[in-house]
Amino acid sequence: MAKIAFILLCHKDPEAIIQQAERLTATGDCMSIHFDASAKPEYYQQIQEALGDNPNVTFATKRIKCGWGEWSLVQATLYAIEAALRDFPRATHFYMLSGDCMAIKTSEFVHDYLDEHDCDFIESFDFFESDWIKTGMKAERLTYRHFFNERDNKKLFYASFNLQKKLGLSRQIPSDIQVQIGSQWWCLRRPTVEAVMDMVKSRQDVVRFFKTTWIPDETFFQTLVRHLIPSDEISSRTLTFLMFTDYGMPLVFYNDHYDLLLNQDYLFARKISPEAVELKERLGKLYAATGVEFKISGEGPSLFKFVTGRGRVGRRFANRFWETEATLGRERELMILVCKKWHVAKRMLAKIKQETNVPAIDYLFQEEDTDLPDLGGIQSTIEKRTRHRRALIRMLFDYFQTNRMIICMDPGSIDLLHDFYNDRSTTRALEIQCDYSEDYLKGHASRIGLAGEQTPQETLNRILPTIKRDIEDESDAIRDADFENYARIREVDEIGDFLGPIMNFLSVSEDKARDIAMTPHLFAD
Structure with missing residues (x-):
């Protein structure tokens, strides 16, 4: 039977992290936690004290400060994986989570699902051929080196980028890899994770390349898994339900989304609002339940598009027609x-x-x-x-x-x-x-x-x-x-x-x- 090692990256809300770890390990699984080194020290101490005696919880081999779009997020994941591989030798699957993810199925359902599907679940689409990136930089994420955090040092980020562009300092992608892109919320089998970690040690050229790409958590694991594992053993999807607004922001789920979440063809959901206390309680009780049947309808993305497309007062604004043509004829x-x-x-x-x-x-x-x-x-x-x-x-x-x-x-x-x-x-x-x-x-x-x-x-x-x-x-x-x-x-x-x-x-x-x-x-x- 599948045994999951959850890889948890988090930086706030220690009470929620403790509850999440206790809930997910209560049914026999385990968890490796990386808590952002830039967060309050007392938060990390609180988590350690609460979970230190839990044999199914371990902590990353090293803590680092994380920033959005940086290599630090990938490195934090690697540190958490190292600890999980060392401390949980019986773990068969490694499931990437964040602090605001929650299970939307029972533990029983989750494990049966993984037992029935012998594959790695990770979105991995061709970086250049797919339309996964909707707006902003695309090829420039890879062909130029990014040394600064775009959110914290916007001026330096774009000054460095524009200077490289002006001086023609573009670089080549390692010739033997085909860069992939997809969601960072994956679930991988143990042999796959071990192969990835071996490649990290043996291919420092690949690691150096991704260290200066922009938003590498959307490309690093996606590329390495596709490089190492046969395509017929990869399901190019995430098992975590998440949706984004037209502005690229993740949709947040609240108390009244309980039924909608259970109906989706996913095992976990992100992002659950910190204020959604009732939703968290109901999902927490659900995970430990047995014998629950789920009616999968999967209408979430369509429903979200319908509701958000209706405008502030509930009226839908259709697309404009930009192309006009000749008249039908006065006499018609x-x-x-x-x-x-x-x-x-x-x-x-x-x-x-x-x-x-x-x-x-x-x-x-x-x-x-x-x-x-x-x-x-x-x-x-x-x-x-x-x-x-x-x-x-x-x-x-x-x-x-x-x-x-x-x-x-x-x-x-x-x-x-x-x-x-x-x-x-x-x-x-x-x-x-x-x-x-x-x-x-x-x-x-x-x-x-x-x-x-x-x-x-x-x-x-x-x-x-x-x-x-x-x-x-x-x-x-x-x-x-x-x-x-x-x-x-x-x-x-x-x-x-x-x-x-x-x-x-x-x-x-x-x-x-x-x-x-x-x-x-x-x-x-």
Whole structure:
């Protein structure tokens, strides 16, 4: 059975460190702690006194001062690994943690998982080919030497970098290694860790290279493991659940994230807020429990993107469309049927085609498999259709040899509506506003990746009101835009209330409008 040696780097909150060590070693595992030498001495003394008698806890062979982005973080890890290898000969796995990580599964689940997966878990993507680095320096992390801490000595850091660049003092990467990059939160098997430590001793040229790279904790172990271990024995992922904001800051978890964390396909999570006392207590009790079944749904990243993309007052701000194209034509009329329930709009659209013979197309900007003619490839993907939206619609007018056409659109695509209304052609919109049952909202959450079959009811109870409000906000945004030739029909209204809006939208008689309004099972889910 797997026996884990946790490698813990920490620099604050001694009470939390003590609790973490006691909790993780209580089920038979062990821990090697490196406590930052720049932290308060009394904190380290407190930790030593509390854990000194615990046979499953050891301390790094040497303590050093650590700084973000520096080699010191890698060196501190190596010191902690040395102690773990020496004091825990039966440890089969070495799991890298920080002081604000906590288990989000039971110890039983964690050990069974490692027993079932005989591999090393470490993100390791090609440094130059992958898009792991989103912003800032990339190749310059490696090809220049970095002697100063970017956060503590920003002026010296960039002065040194710019001087090297000016003088052409770039350097070569060791020829026999392919630099990798990934998360520093890994879990490695004992033979792998031993091989890494042997390479550290035998390849001082590699060590010297990484000592002056920038943020080496994202490249050092990732590169060495990939250099030493066959690819089929590496799972290029982390077992620690963490997410980052658009500003590159780690997302912090609080008391109300308990259900969300348990549903993720990870063993630990980072960062748990120091103020999340209830969350820590619940996760602490969970780790020691037995016989717990977990329903993995993994909607965390999608849910976070959804919530953070909605703005301060809960409204989503869509991407801007920077590319504008030629007009559709002054003489042309584009009619847009707007509805959140796509099946409702499609039913009405089918009836409109039957009654009017006006060319009509379903959700071409939302559904990849919308039935479209071959227009030379511009119709092949939603991305292309959206980028070249006016050209696409103009080509469809030409294809159908018509000056009138109807399309369906989701109310979330308000930027598209604005763009078409700004065209010289005539644009009309008819919004179909529906009622939304709980079952529909659940299905919608599943379709957009916010929930899965295993998502617990407690999580749904929290996100469904937000989803409903978001749908209502999309409709309000359309009404607030005050578009010309805009009308709305609502599921709660009488058939007679539909006639005027449909007549104006399609320029049809009252009889035809009545036939369309009476589309069988129009609002049925």
